[in-house]
Amino acid sequence: MAADNSNAEQRFALIKENLAEFLNEEIIKKVVDEGGHPKIYWGTATTGRPHCGYLVPAIKMAQFLAAGCELTVLLADIHGFLDNLKAPLELVMHRAEFYRYTISTLLGAVGVSTEKLKIVLGSSYQKSAEYVMDVYKMASIISEHDAKKAGAEIVKQTDNAPLSGLLYPILQVLDEQYLDVDAQFGGVDQRKLFIAAKEWLPKLGYKERAHLMNPMVPGLHGGKMSSSDPDSKIDLLDSPETVAKKIKKAHAAPQVTEDNGLLAFIEYVLLPASGLRGKKEFKVERERDGLETLVYEDIEKIREDYKNDILTPQLIKPAITRDLNALLAPIQEAFKNNKEWQEIAEKAYPPPPKKEKKVKNKGTRYPGGGKPEEKALPMRTNGDAPAEATEAAPSAQ
Template sequence: MDDVTDPQEKIKLINKNLFEVLNPEIVEDVVVKQNRPLVIYWGTATTGRPHCGYFVPVLKLGDFLRAGCRVKILLADIHGFLDNLKAPIELVKFRAEYYKFVITALLQAVNVPIDRLEFVLGSAYQLTPAYTMDLFRLSSVVTEHDAKKAGAEVVKQVDNAPLSGLIYPLMQALDEQHLGVDAQFGGVDQRKIFALAKEVLPRVGFGERAHLMNPMVPGLHGGKMSASDPDSKIDLLDPPDAVRRKIRKALAVPMQVEGNGLLSFVEYVLLPAGVLRYGEQRFVVNRRDGEPLAYTEIEQMREDYAADVVRASRRFPPVCSQPAQKPHVRGLRPSSQH
């Protein structure tokens, strides 16, 4: 797909399928008035192995790149360590290399330009004296209550929590300044951290940024897709037998749309990832007793599912086992040794 050149079309592509945008006027000012590339960062803590849910932010990064944005991907190794020791510090470097490999491969799989893409390792700048001093300054203007509230949806919540969980959201806010970006991109679960950044960065003399939020990807059981529940997600390295087993166990009550794990997976992962096979958003259901049903919008599929035109027993083909993606997934397999 070619890059978009018209400023208004760029903004439309940047905002496409987002759940919410904070400070959209910043995007408008950079793209239209300043007529320069919007600089965006997306951070991912290098903890567990990326799963098929990563197609959602990766496909959105593709939109940003096609809109002419400069994209920085923060491999947040320090954040992973701070989040209740999810990633032992001895492993974070290896995991960061693995994440870089996987995300690059996913972007290449959806045919997006990556010449304006930059990977940044968190520990490369978060351990410098300048960053540490700014973190001290920020901690002097943020209360314990506000820091805990900001991280409630992101940082693992435990009784008698360590102080690291309070540092986590402050660092995520501060990263906007030290990465030199106009906007931060993330899931809607990051909203409280984004709101904190918007409020507190000006208190220490730094500017506000725009915040672009994707919807969250529900798990196959209808709840949140979680690394701690292997059956709630499809790992990029899962073999076909494991994929089939997880699909069979997914929550999919016939004619019931709400809380349907499979329909949610189609909406947020399979339908957008149709670009891998068709060059556009598309999902096809093959039927034994009729012509295949092709969907380009989830609304029509929801109506058909509720009317029993299509049902889970006819098996939705999972994204990671589609022929167009098998070579891609096999290509990632050697990195699993990390």
């Protein structure tokens, strides 16, 4: 059974749990004390493919839902495009659809009711006359310097950065008003944007919102995050075997608890996820060593045992693999049964073009024999048109 979150104190404690910072928390406290439903939103630019790092904000959002908040997830497609053209507009829109399926399934998989969850596409309101006029107004009163400062940690900074990077913070600030929320939630990397929102909204006569921030959590894989290394991130649709393989490879020094991705994953994902199901718990089986199973209810004890080498990376890796695979199973099941989601996956994240070498070896696959080298996958070599390129490509998963 779900944990009891019926009284105001428990609800507020659940909203605050594990946060690094909470600005203007009195705004939320008041709504909770009055028995209301605080309205919180989290925005994500729909660019990279969602990986296990998304479980950290997702679990926090599941806690908001469990605490009776109204949650809006903003699929910020236009932001993905404004940020130094991380992806062309058409692609970020396909990706937004992929995110929509992923996030709703993910929150459902954690076991919370998604009745109070709304998923909104940025472009569905950010092109309205009223919104656009507010963008102009804001652009006329915010200095270039301040807009740049607000986006410093989020918007890609380059020598010849496009002007759109200065619009990015203005739109994010206005989103709080247009999504009609009491608070915005994000990682502490959003801090400068959140402070800007506090300062800029009143300039247009709008009210200041509360801001909830998650700490930056080291990746599960340990070490440096590299998007070019496929083993460094665990995809939400990775098979149980792949998850096991990647976690096995994760770098974690024995006895070192600082900056430890494995411990952070237990603290920010697995423990709170089990808490949402009724009881915080993390089990470590030691059958192979002929010892009894260790059962933990808080991260402090886990840290202590890790420092003392009672808990080793070798022991916790299989335990994390077991719990993570259990968390991912319903998402993968839903993906398997949803043709539309599979189709959007192919459009949103087309597999990389096949290597030329392989094509040559398999020349006979081309009807009519012919000259495979010349005909080799003409569309796939065109990096500018990935959405079309997928049509000839195998399924994304």
